[in-house]
Amino acid sequence: MLLLKLRTFIALIVVIAFFAVLVPNFLSVANLMIMSKHVAINAFLAVGMTFVIITGGIDLSVGSIVGLAGMVAGALILHGLPLDFLGYTLYFNIPEIVIITLFLGVVIGSVNGFLITRLNVAPFIATLGMLYVARGMALLSSGGKTFPNLEGTPELGNTGFPWLGAGSIAGIPVSIVVLTFLALGAAYLSRHTPLGRHIYAVGGNEVAARLSGIKVNRTKMFVYMFSGFCAAIAGLIVASQLVASHPATGNMFELNAIAAAVLGGTSMAGGRGRIGGTIIGAFVIGILSDGLVMMGVSSFWQMVIKGVVIVGAVVIDQIQRDLQRKAALQQNQEQ
Numbered sequence: 292m293l294l295l296k297l298r299t300f301i302a303l304i305v306v307i308a309f310f311a312v313l314v315p316n317f318l319s320v321a322n323l324m325i326m327s328k329h330v331a332i333n334a335f336l337a338v339g340m341t342f343v344i345i346t347g348g349i350d351l352s353v354g355s356i357v358g359l360a361g362m363v364a365g366a367l368i369l370h371g372l373p374l375d376f377l378g379y380t381l382y383f384n385i386p387e388i389v390i391i392t393l394f395l396g397v398v399i400g401s402v403n404g405f406l407i408t409r410l411n412v413a414p415f416i417a418t419l420g421m422l423y424v425a426r427g428m429a430l431l432s433s434g435g436k437t438f439p440n441l442e443g444t445p446e447l448g449n450t451g452f453p454w455l456g457a458g459s460i461a462g463i464p465v466s467i468v469v470l471t472f473l474a475l476g477a478a479y480l481s482r483h484t485p486l487g488r489h490i491y492a493v494g495g496n497e498v499a500a501r502l503s504g505i506k507v508n509r510t511k512m513f514v515y516m517f518s519g520f521c522a523a524i525a526g527l528i529v530a531s532q533l534v535a536s537h538p539a540t541g542n543m544f545e546l547n548a549i550a551a552a553v554l555g556g557t558s559m560a561g562g563r564g565r566i567g568g569t570i571i572g573a574f575v576i577g578i579l580s581d582g583l584v585m586m587g588v589s590s591f592w593q594m595v596i597k598g599v600v601i602v603g604a605v606v607i608d609q610i611q612r613d614l615q616r617k618a619a620l621q622q623n624q625e626q
Contacts, residue, residue: 298556298607299554299555299556299568299571299572299575300571302554302575303571303574303575303578306575306578306579306582307578309582310578310582310585310586313586314582314585314586317582317585324464325581326577326578326581327464327466327467328456328464328466328467328532329577329580329581330573330574330576330577330578331464331466331467331469331470331528332466332525332528332529332544333544333547333548333551333573333576333577334470334474334551334569334570334573334574334577335470335473335521335522335524335525335528336353336354336357336521336522336525336544336545336547336548336551337547337548337549337551337552337555337569337570337572337573338473338474338477338521338566338569338570339353339514339517339518339519339520339521339522339548340353340518340521340545340548340549340551340552340569341477341552341555341557341564341565341566341569342477342481342490342513342514342517342518343414343514343515343518344494344549344552344553344557344558344559344561344564345481345490345491345494345514345557345558345561345562345563345564346490346493346494346510346511346514346561347493347494347497347560347561347562348407348414348511348514348515348561349414349415349418349549350400350403350414350418350515350518350545351415351418351419351421351422351545352399352403352418352419352421352422352425352519352522352545353518353519353521353522353525353541353544353545353548354422354522354541354542354543354544354545354546354548355421355422355423355424355425355426355429355541356396356399356400356425356519356522356523356526356541357522357523357525357526357529357540357541357544358425358426358429358526358536358537358538358539358540358541358542359395359399359425359426359428359429359432359526359538360392360395360396360522360523360525360526360527360530361429361526361527361529361530361536361537361540361541362429362432362433362438362536362537362538363391363392363395363432364388364389364392364441364452364526364527364530364536365433365438365441365530365535365536366432366433366438367382367383367388367391367392367449368388368438368441368443368449368452369438369440369441371383371447382447382448382449383449384448384449385443385449385450385451385452388449388452389455389527392523392526392527393520393523393524393527395523396519396520396521396522396523396524396526397516397519397520397523398519399421399425399519400515400516400517400518400519400520400522401512401515401516401519402421403417403418403421403515403518403519404511404512404513404514404515404516405512406420406421407511407515408507408508408511408512409508422545426538429538429539429540430538432538433538435538437535437536437537438535438536438537439534439535440534440535441453441530441531441534441535441536442534452530452531452534453531453534454531455527455528455531455532456528456529456530456531456532456533456534457531457532466528466532469524469528473521473524474566474567474570477517477566478565478566478567481565481566486510486513489505489506489510490510490513490514491562491563492505493505493507493510493511493561494561494562494563495561495562495563496562522541525541525544526540526541529541546597546601547576547580547597549601550572550576550597550600550601550604551569551572551573551575551576552564552569552572553572553601553604553605553608554572554575554576554600554601554604555567555568555569555570555571555572555573556568556569556572556608557569558608558612559605559608560612572604575600576597576600579596579597579600580593580597583596
């Protein structure tokens with residue numbers, strides 16, 4: 292049972308050791324910094340996805356939100372907000388653009404939550420529809436073209452965007468610093484606040500949670516809004532790292548987020564999961580992907596391997612649940 296509970300950490304050690312032996316300079320400082328930036332993107336999405344899955348839901352729209360968030364930020368930097376009826380274009384500085392983009396992510400998440408809680412649309416269908424809507428909006432924003440050279444213009448006061456992706460604080464990449472604060476905040480919320488307990492209660496037994504006075508709909512609205520917020524952060528970071536935004540950015544990112552959460556011990560049945568486990572799961576997925584690229588493994592085989600990892604994680608999770616159920620039953624019989 293102890294080995295099952297520590298399976299994600301053990302998998303991380305095994306993956307690191309495997310690539311350290313086979314890939315030259317895999318553990319070099321420069322390579323670790325690059326991999327940490329890649330891991331951060333998956334981790335942002337996975338943190339939000341963890342709360343959604345704990346409630347028994349799923350969010351397939353996060354990858355498209357990543358693309359749309361980057362396109363919105365790029366459009367605001369390059370073209371501002373045209374106010375045709377005034378004959379004027381309004382330009383924003385970078386902090387304002389970040390706030391607008393994050394707010395967009397929250398709004399999209401709230402639409403998902405509204406569809407699921409008020410209109411009783413299944414989470415899979417609601418977020419699948421939003422996946423297409425957000426991706427379509429990203430494509431429409433530029434006609435399918437890229438917004439390049441997002442350095443900004445000094446005269447317009449909107450320079451500094453690349454710092455989010457390439458900058459550092461005390462030698463630590465900005466994306467890792469942001470991820471650290473987000474993960475710590477999410478972990479505290481999940482374990483030490485009434486809202487966190489409500490999230491687990493809703494996923495454990497929604498009917499019982501409702502009867503005990505928990506506002507189930509509000510709780511579900513929060514997790515989808517938070518997931519959209521996390522996806523918008525990832526979109527900003529990716530666009531900043533590339534100093535460009537493309538409407539196809541974030542394609543299939545939702546699968547990596549789900550994989551990281553499940554690998555980290557979050558149960559697809561709901562009611563169980565930890566942010567710390569999800570972060571480790573994101574590192575496993577990220578390091579596995581980068582390591583396979585450095586070994587020259589085909590992208591097709593990478594997809595096969597990721598699929599095997601996801602299925603394996605779910606199977607092991609089911610084994611753990613069965614063992615815990617048998618142990619609890621045996622303990623009750625002994626008493």
